[in-house]
Amino acid sequence: xxxxxxxxxxxxxxxxxxxxxxxxxxxxxxxxxxxxxxxxxxxxxxxxxxxxxxxxxxxxxxxxxxxxxxxxxxxxxxxxxxxxxxxxxxxxxxxxxxxxxxxxxxxxxxxxxxxxxxxxxxxxxxxxxxxxxxxxxxxxxxxxxxxxxxxxxxxxxxxxxxxxxxxxxxxxxxxxxxxxxxxxxxxxxxxxxxxxxxxxxxxxxxxxxxxxxxxxxxxxxxxxxxxxxxxxxxxxxxxxxxxxxxxxxxxxxxxxxxxxxxxxxxxxxxxxxxxxxxxxx
Amino acid sequence: xxxxxxxxxxxxxxxxxxxxxxxxxxxxxxxxxxxxxxxxxxxxxxxxxxxxxxxxxxxxxxxxxxxxxxxxxxxxxxxxxxxxxxxxxxxxxxxxxxxxxxxxxxxxxxxxxxxxxxxxxxxxxxxxxxxxxxxxxxxxxxxxxxxxxxxxxxxxxxxxxxxxxxxxxxxxxxxxxxxxxxxxxxxxxxxxxxxxxxxxxxxxxxxxxxxxxxxxxxxxxxxxxxxxxxxxxxxxxxxxxxxxxxxxxxxxxxxxxxxx
Numbered sequence: 001x002x003x004x005x006x007x008x009x010x011x012x013x014x015x016x017x018x019x020x021x022x023x024x025x026x027x028x029x030x031x032x033x034x035x036x037x038x039x040x041x042x043x044x045x046x047x048x049x050x051x052x053x054x055x056x057x058x059x060x061x062x063x064x065x066x067x068x069x070x071x072x073x074x075x076x077x078x079x080x081x082x083x084x085x086x087x088x089x090x091x092x093x094x095x096x097x098x099x100x101x102x103x104x105x106x107x108x109x110x111x112x113x114x115x116x117x118x119x120x121x122x123x124x125x126x127x128x129x130x131x132x133x134x135x136x137x138x139x140x141x142x143x144x145x146x147x148x149x150x151x152x153x154x155x156x157x158x159x160x161x162x163x164x165x166x167x168x169x170x171x172x173x174x175x176x177x178x179x180x181x182x183x184x185x186x187x188x189x190x191x192x193x194x195x196x197x198x199x200x201x202x203x204x205x206x207x208x209x210x211x212x213x214x215x216x217x218x219x220x221x222x223x224x225x226x227x228x229x230x231x232x233x234x235x236x237x238x239x240x241x242x243x244x245x246x247x248x249x250x251x252x253x254x255x256x257x258x259x260x261x262x263x264x265x266x267x268x269x270x271x272x273x274x275x276x277x278x279x280x281x
Numbered sequence: 282x283x284x285x286x287x288x289x290x291x292x293x294x295x296x297x298x299x300x301x302x303x304x305x306x307x308x309x310x311x312x313x314x315x316x317x318x319x320x321x322x323x324x325x326x327x328x329x330x331x332x333x334x335x336x337x338x339x340x341x342x343x344x345x346x347x348x349x350x351x352x353x354x355x356x357x358x359x360x361x362x363x364x365x366x367x368x369x370x371x372x373x374x375x376x377x378x379x380x381x382x383x384x385x386x387x388x389x390x391x392x393x394x395x396x397x398x399x400x401x402x403x404x405x406x407x408x409x410x411x412x413x414x415x416x417x418x419x420x421x422x423x424x425x426x427x428x429x430x431x432x433x434x435x436x437x438x439x440x441x442x443x444x445x446x447x448x449x450x451x452x453x454x455x456x457x458x459x460x461x462x463x464x465x466x467x468x469x470x471x472x473x474x475x476x477x478x479x480x481x482x483x484x485x486x487x488x489x490x491x492x493x494x495x496x497x498x499x500x501x502x503x504x505x506x507x508x509x510x511x512x513x514x515x516x517x518x519x520x521x522x523x524x525x526x527x528x529x530x531x532x533x534x535x536x537x538x539x540x541x
Contacts, residue, residue, distance in 0.1 A: 007373065010365025013358060013421070017380050020418045024395035025383070027402060038402075084295055087288050099292075106299045108522040112481055112496055113515040116503040117302030120309075127305060155298070216388030219481065223503055233390050240394050240486065250398075253391045260388065 032250035050251040059235065063255065066231040069146065070215035073153035074161075077210045078203065080154070081161035085202070086195075088162075089169035100166070103159050115152050115223050122148055122224070144226020152220040153210075160209040168202030169195070204271035208264060215263075216256055232256055303519065310512035327513035334510060336498065343409065344494040348477040351416035356470040358417075359424025364458070366425065367432040384419045385426070392419060393486035400487065407489025415487040416477045423476065424469035431465030478522075 031038065035047035053059065088099045106114065121128050122143035129139050142148045172195065180190040218233030225231075232252060239249030310328070314321025331337060366377055384392050396418065400411045439461070443453040459466075481496035488497060495518070502511050 007365050007369035010362045010369060010377065013362035013365070014377060016358070016421075017377070020396065020399070020414070021380055021383050024399040025387075025391075027398045028391070028395050031398065080295065083291065087292060102296065103299070105523065105526075106303060108526055109303055109515065109519045110479060110496060110499065112499045112503065113306065113511070113518070114302055116499065116511065117306045117515075119503065121302055121305055155302070158295075158299070212386075212388060216390050218390060219500065223500075233388075236390055236394060240397060246398065249394060253394055256388060257391055260386075264386075 028250045028253050030250075031246045032254045035247050038244075038246045047247075050245075050247040053248050054251055054255055059252075062230050062235055063232050063259075065146075065229060066215050066233070067259065069149060069153065069229075069231065070211050073150050073157065073214050074207055074211045076150070076154050077158050077161040078207065081158055081206065082165055082203075085162050085165035085169055088166050089172075096170075100163075103162055107159050111156060112219060112223075114156060115220055118148070118152055118155065119143070119223055122151070143224055144228050146225070146229045148224040149221050149229055149231075152224045153214045153217070156220065157210040157214055160213075161206040164205040164209065165199060165202035168199045172198050201271050204267050208267055211263060212260060215259065306512050307516045307519070309509065310516045312509065312512075315509060327509045328517075330510050331513045331517070336493070337495075337510070337514065340493045340495045340498040343412075343492055344478060344496075347409075347413050347416055347494065348474055351413060351420055351477050352470055352474040355417050355420035355424050355473045356466060359421045359469060359473075360428050360462075360466050362421065363425045363428035363432060367429060378425075381422045381425055383422075385422050389419075389480075389482035390486075393483040396483070397486040406491075407487060408491040409488075412484050412488045412492055412494070415483050416480065419480075419483055420473035420476060423472045424466075427469030427472060428462055428465040431462040435461045 032050055033046060033048070034044040035049050036043040036045055038044070054063070084103075088096060088103075091099055120126055122140070123129075124139070124141065132138065132140055142151070176194060176198075177190060180194045185193065215231075216233050218231060218237045221229055221231045221234055222237075227234075232255070236249050236252045236256070239245045239252065243249075311323050311325070312320055313324040313326070366374055369377065393415070396411075396415050397407070400407055405411060435458070440453050440457050443457045444450065448456065479496070480494075481500060484494050485497055485500070488494065495514075499511060499514070502508055
């Protein structure tokens, strides 16, 4: 009973949370369902207009684009990352940490700088095109555009796919795999029926960790897409910073949150094993 | 044999992909020519320019100042909150932890615009203070999430024993509980610091026009056009983080978990 009283020292933080986490989100919800001058609360009235606006074809296309680009980049990360995670997990323990470090080091460079680096690499006279020209291949003109945005997403988020999958793979009991081999499973069967099912928690958290930042980004599309392929993040940024249409911006934010909630619910359905496994920041 | 070669080649390609932009940035920070594709000879000019640039110096100052203050505040507040949360009733704990994880799960852009909306609705002018508050807001949850598991692992009887043996609650806290959860506090502080240094999106919405941190500056520089000083800046920032992380990981080698 006396211990329960100590819970009180968390009360100041509860108040802080209410002010800086709960109220701001309610404000967004509030603005998304109203219209009128945002600086004059008396002037605001209930309206669904900003949600109607979301349904206009131009904006639906933007939302669709974000979803599709984020999904494709997540898939590419999974296809590239899974073998990498497997290779690291099967490497001699001596070199394993070194390999892991090599994947973590790029994350330490500022996200914007990494994206900026691709801007100069992919530019019409950039190194990539110089190289292609030198080898005699046609020029790669993906920047600004969807291709460059995809590349930026894969580049920035790939380590977030590799790390959770590696964590799960490295924890798989080697005896289980040996048992599968002893029982006559060849390497394909062992992979499909033993390793892959066991690594699903890692795949699930990898997918969440890539999809989430990819679907909400506005930096990558802003720098590499050159405004040609606006994503939902760009729209939200515009509404709050340049167009000053908070109502529309808020409803877009709510849509983004709902999209993410749904995809997370779907993912946790797939991942029926206990949480936290392999989930690391 | 064949398989091994394929693995090697595959890993090399992935590493090339990951490191090419970083190497290019570093190499071109020493390039005399302003163009991005041409090598015009070796120079240190961009580094000298970097230190002369008032804007960059100011942004660096704000970045570090905010990171230090927000790390200190969020580590202290987060640790106290975690201590309280671990003693709450189950229902209270579930509610608090769920709200606490909102900034972790929500996309940064939503956290950013939500805070901006709050500040503007409360007629608080955007600037240094609002950016600092925003950083504390998104850092505390990570500190709590880092400290709580350590509290759960802790043997509850040790603290009780200390109290039975005549220690005041404050003394037991200082001598028994805090040392026991120190690894959690430290990793929480490190996460808070790196998040703050690296943050762009939330700062972008809460900084207004009067305060700029490095990320915001880089974004506007990159949007406006290429300036070789950014290359020099990236190289320096990368080296600093690299050295910092190597030191941290060396210290952590003795069995503690790696901090990414």
